[in-house]
Amino acid sequence: MTWIDFVNLLINGLIEGLVVALPALAMTLVMGVNRFPNAATGDMLTTGAYAAVAVQLLGGWPLWAAALISMVVTALVSAGSYTLIFRKLAGRPMVSSMLAAIGLGFLLRSLIGFFAGHDQRTFDLPLVRAWNFGGIRILPTDLAIAAVAAVSLAVVFVLIYRTSFGRQLRAVADSADLARASGIRANGLMLSLWLLVGALSSLGGVLLGMKAVVSPEMGWESLIPAFAAMVLGGIGSPVGAVLGALLLCVAQELAVPLMGPSYKLVLSFVVLALVLLVRPAGIMGRVQLVR
Amino acid sequence: MIAYLCAIGIIALIYCLLALGLNLQFGLTRLVNFGVVAFFAVGAYTSGLLSLQGVPLVLCFVAAGVVSGLLALPIGLLSLRLRDDYLAIVTLGFSEAVRISIQQESWLTKGVQGLPGLPKAFASWGGGASDMAMFATLLVVVAVVAWGTVRLAASPFGRLLKAIGDDEPALAALGKDPAWFKVQVFMLGAALAGVAGAFYAHFITFITPEQFIPLITFYVWMGLVMGGSGTVRGAVFGSLLLMVFLEGSRFAKDWVPGVSEVGMASLRLAAVGLALILVTLYKPNGLFGGKSQ
Numbered sequence: 001m002t003w004i005d006f007v008n009l010l011i012n013g014l015i016e017g018l019v020v021a022l023p024a025l026a027m028t029l030v031m032g033v034n035r036f037p038n039a040a041t042g043d044m045l046t047t048g049a050y051a052a053v054a055v056q057l058l059g060g061w062p063l064w065a066a067a068l069i070s071m072v073v074t075a076l077v078s079a080g081s082y083t084l085i086f087r088k089l090a091g092r093p094m095v096s097s098m099l100a101a102i103g104l105g106f107l108l109r110s111l112i113g114f115f116a117g118h119d120q121r122t123f124d125l126p127l128v129r130a131w132n133f134g135g136i137r138i139l140p141t142d143l144a145i146a147a148v149a150a151v152s153l154a155v156v157f158v159l160i161y162r163t164s165f166g167r168q169l170r171a172v173a174d175s176a177d178l179a180r181a182s183g184i185r186a187n188g189l190m191l192s193l194w195l196l197v198g199a200l201s202s203l204g205g206v207l208l209g210m211k212a213v214v215s216p217e218m219g220w221e222s223l224i225p226a227f228a229a230m231v232l233g234g235i236g237s238p239v240g241a242v243l244g245a246l247l248l249c250v251a252q253e254l255a256v257p258l259m260g261p262s263y264k265l266v267l268s269f270v271v272l273a274l275v276l277l278v279r280p281a282g283i284m285g286r287v288q289l290v291r
Numbered sequence: 292m293i294a295y296l297c298a299i300g301i302i303a304l305i306y307c308l309l310a311l312g313l314n315l316q317f318g319l320t321r322l323v324n325f326g327v328v329a330f331f332a333v334g335a336y337t338s339g340l341l342s343l344q345g346v347p348l349v350l351c352f353v354a355a356g357v358v359s360g361l362l363a364l365p366i367g368l369l370s371l372r373l374r375d376d377y378l379a380i381v382t383l384g385f386s387e388a389v390r391i392s393i394q395q396e397s398w399l400t401k402g403v404q405g406l407p408g409l410p411k412a413f414a415s416w417g418g419g420a421s422d423m424a425m426f427a428t429l430l431v432v433v434a435v436v437a438w439g440t441v442r443l444a445a446s447p448f449g450r451l452l453k454a455i456g457d458d459e460p461a462l463a464a465l466g467k468d469p470a471w472f473k474v475q476v477f478m479l480g481a482a483l484a485g486v487a488g489a490f491y492a493h494f495i496t497f498i499t500p501e502q503f504i505p506l507i508t509f510y511v512w513m514g515l516v517m518g519g520s521g522t523v524r525g526a527v528f529g530s531l532l533l534m535v536f537l538e539g540s541r542f543a544k545d546w547v548p549g550v551s552e553v554g555m556a557s558l559r560l561a562a563v564g565l566a567l568i569l570v571t572l573y574k575p576n577g578l579f580g581g582k583s584q
Contacts, residue, residue: 037376037377037379089572092575094374094375095376096571098323098376098379099509099512099516099567099571103509103565103566103567104564106506106509106561106563106564107561107564107565108564110557110559110560110564111557111561113553114558117553118553224380227380231377262391262394262395263391265384265387265388266388269388270388272381272384273385276369276372276373276377276381277369277372
């Protein structure tokens with residue numbers, strides 16, 4: 001492998017990392033506040049991608065408009081799932097919420113498969129040639145994907161760290177009882193959180209679909225990487241989720257020449273297990289959230 | 292019709308065995324194993340590959356249990372350090388890692404093509420009789436495991452396991468070290484799944500990585516949770532109920548005209564998803580389960 005191949009893999013890993021950071025961030029937000037790993041996050045991604053495909057097919061709209069509509073749709077699905085399912089399971093053993101999340105994931109995926117079929121789909125995008133800098137290739141589409149992901153991550157960080165919504169959210173994450181005692185109304189806050197998480201996942205799905213293809217299994221396949229990224233960064237740490245996703249995806253890409261692309265998911269699993277063994281709190285996390 | 296019922300019975304008993312294994316892990320000890328299918332797959336492939344080398348089936352079955360049990364050792368050790376939700380995702384990731392490895396390492400497993408032509412158990416007895424004999428054998432195995440679980444749960448060891456599930460810190464405060472027991476239970480449950488895999492391999496006689504998707508894990512969970520986790524009765528009746536559910540949807544195809552085979556598979560997945568949601572919401576202790584644990 002020459003250094004040019006290395007740089008190409010590195011760039012690809014960074015772009016993938018920015019995309020995986022979106023579901024990882026969505027998961028870590030729910031984990032921090034609602035205290036369970038939302039295994040339906042992957043299928044929310046799929047929902048978002050298919051909503052955008054549907055809007056493009058039916059309306060012939062440009063992708064950015066389709067993505068915006070799909071964010072609204074997925075945000076509503078996400079908030080609906082909280083209202084109908086997860087709110088009622090609060091206070092029950094964690095495995096209840098997880099099983100319900102798996103069930104929700106199956107339900108979403110199968111409804112998509114039933115109505116949209118199992119064929120791979122792609123977004124209606126203009127074909128562009130990659131820029132070539134002496135062997136280092138950059139696709140303008142990839143650049144757009146990275147930019148959209150980076151901007152949306154920045155928007156979420158502003159929401160979390162610079163608004164009263166974010167302050168209240170972090171207060172609930174730290175101590176739900178204390179937050180309630182100080183007059184934070186949880187219901188509206190939770191709905192906003194799940195709307196945000198749904199929109200974030202939807203965008204992740206659209207970007208993932210732009211980078212590869214759209215299929216009913218796409219989101220499920222990104223569940224373990226997103227989870228590994230979240231754990232690597234430290235549970236409940238939004239910055240950690242993004243860092244974890246970048247590190248994981250770069251490592252995955254650099255490992256491709258050694259192991260082939262099929263073992264990417266296995267590598268995610270190995271990273272996940274190792275981090276949990278060696279440093280359960282992740283890069284940015286606190287240990288008591290894990291054990 | 293007899294042949295059909297016999298086949299359904301065998302599959303039901305295989306799920307029963309899986310559910311009994313999961314019941315040891317989750318029902319008694321609260322170890323959340325979302326990777327049941329990995330141990331099932333490894334058992335099936337171990338037994339299948341050995342049998343193709345001419346190893347007697349009895350030894351193949353034993354090897355399936357032993358290999359699956361040993362494979363659970365590192366995961367069991369990991370489980371000592373993890374809260375249940377992390378263990379859930381780790382085991383889920385593990386099962387996908389196992390499936391991908393089986394798919395990729397075609398020098399050993401023939402990859403996506405799978406292993407055809409595995410010897411059928413009791414094959415020399417002839418078609419129908421061999422299935423009957425397998426059904427009877429499985430019935431005995433399930434009965435022994437069920438009886439063993441009841442005995443185990445009532446023994447001091449079983450009470451210890453229950454205590455681990457209920458309140459581990461309190462147990463540690465009493466000076467007991469729950470670690471090794473957890474690992475043992477994890478391995479035992481995995482070994483049962485491995486044996487179930489061997490039965491499956493030598494009943495179906497053709498295994499591919501596609502048969503070992505995470506959905507199988509959640510079929511078992513659905514059965515156990517529907518029946519009521521923590522009780523042998525729950526595990527047994529839950530898996531029977533699961534079978535009614537899975538086979539019933541096959542017949543439902545006749546009533547829902549114009550749905551393709553693929554579409555029906557989607558609808559079945561949707562039904563599983565809905566059932567998981569509804570059971571956790573409205574019947575957390577299952578239909579046959581005892582009081583709240």
